[in-house]
Amino acid sequence: MKYAKAEVLVGLFMLLGIIAATVLALKVAGLVLDTDTKNYRVYAKFENIGSLRVRAPVRIGGVLIGRVTAITLDKETLSPVVEIGIENRYSTISSESKASIQTAGIIGEQYISITPGFYDEEMGTTYLKDGDYIKDTGSALVLEELISKFVFNSEQDKKKEAEKEAETN
Amino acid sequence: MIDFVGSFGRYFLKKLSSLGRSTLMFFHTVFVFPSVKKTFPLLVMQIYFVGVQSIIIIIVSGLFIGMVLGLQGFNILKDFMATGSLGSLVSLSIIRELGPVVTALLFAGRAGSALTAEIGQLKASEQLNAMEMMAVDPLHRIVAPRFWAGMISLPILSILFCLVGIYGGKLVGVDWLGLDEGIYFSSMQSSVELGADLVPMLIKSVSFGFVCTWIALFNGYDCKPTSEGISRATTATVVQSSLGILGMDFVLTALMF
Numbered sequence: 001m002k003y004a005k006a007e008v009l010v011g012l013f014m015l016l017g018i019i020a021a022t023v024l025a026l027k028v029a030g031l032v033l034d035t036d037t038k039n040y041r042v043y044a045k046f047e048n049i050g051s052l053r054v055r056a057p058v059r060i061g062g063v064l065i066g067r068v069t070a071i072t073l074d075k076e077t078l079s080p081v082v083e084i085g086i087e088n089r090y091s092t093i094s095s096e097s098k099a100s101i102q103t104a105g106i107i108g109e110q111y112i113s114i115t116p117g118f119y120d121e122e123m124g125t126t127y128l129k130d131g132d133y134i135k136d137t138g139s140a141l142v143l144e145e146l147i148s149k150f151v152f153n154s155e156q157d158k159k160k161e162a163e164k165e166a167e168t169n
Numbered sequence: 170m171i172d173f174v175g176s177f178g179r180y181f182l183k184k185l186s187s188l189g190r191s192t193l194m195f196f197h198t199v200f201v202f203p204s205v206k207k208t209f210p211l212l213v214m215q216i217y218f219v220g221v222q223s224i225i226i227i228i229v230s231g232l233f234i235g236m237v238l239g240l241q242g243f244n245i246l247k248d249f250m251a252t253g254s255l256g257s258l259v260s261l262s263i264i265r266e267l268g269p270v271v272t273a274l275l276f277a278g279r280a281g282s283a284l285t286a287e288i289g290q291l292k293a294s295e296q297l298n299a300m301e302m303m304a305v306d307p308l309h310r311i312v313a314p315r316f317w318a319g320m321i322s323l324p325i326l327s328i329l330f331c332l333v334g335i336y337g338g339k340l341v342g343v344d345w346l347g348l349d350e351g352i353y354f355s356s357m358q359s360s361v362e363l364g365a366d367l368v369p370m371l372i373k374s375v376s377f378g379f380v381c382t383w384i385a386l387f388n389g390y391d392c393k394p395t396s397e398g399i400s401r402a403t404t405a406t407v408v409q410s411s412l413g414i415l416g417m418d419f420v421l422t423a424l425m426f
Contacts, residue, residue, distance in 0.1 A: 006217040017325030101204030
């Protein structure tokens, strides 16, 4: 069967559109076509989560192992509870691990960094399972608090120095 | 005084009735199920005229807009030591706003005005009447294929624009100014999401396609059958679709992002 030139070009046009959409989804949006990335959920209570958001990355030593799936507030203690989805292939994380909220760069996004703890069956530690809580957590560094602390401390230091000078004189 | 109010009322009624006619035209065009065998070749020809022939202008302008964004963004981000975010800056601004909007504006100028002029010419030379005499509905034969061609072509052109623009930004940022390619794409991938950015982009461009082609077709179909009428209709198409696109863009952005 013979096709007109216009028909071939239109076919090419449609193909080009489909290819461009796929490239956009894979390369630009970073979509992963891997269905085997099922997650298990663990929870972590923090004092202050700073500006952590849902879908923020969770890393061990800089390697992405999962994402924050939900952030809720504990009704009794009024402390934030972060639900973390970790990929199933990272199943050997000790229950003694520490989760802390860190910032990528000075103005970068906040993410959760997990520092692996020791694993020893005789000591009663286990691997993290679905529904577990990470007990050892470190809150976010809030820059404003840090600065106000620093300013406050340095003012106190100055006062002390002034007092010392007054005493010596 | 009465004259003034009367003329205002007449103007308003005229606009209202033309809105009514355009809605009627829309329903007659869209809610018909003509035989696929007859319409499909017409549709293919229209996609060729409306879509394929617009590729060059879309790709060239996409490339230059991406390159300009890369250059400007790099120079500004350099002040904050944050050139690593160039990828997300370029990709987000292109995918969320510039891609669909600029494509639709170019499309209104390139294809919309041509559609209006073509249909206006058919009307002025009484070919539409001739078709009706032969019991061929011009809405099915002339308007419907053009409408669907616009609706199909504009999203594809927008996607092409986005892709080319992002690679234009890469061309300047990575290949010329020396940013690392991995950083460019990884910052892009961490900020662009399929559901939150790409799907709204498609929704935007489909609705722009609808607005553009509908305005163009109605202006052509409703124009005065003289050469002056055609020229006025063509101008009205470009002005109305540009305003419509920009206004709708704001509403859609407010709704979706």
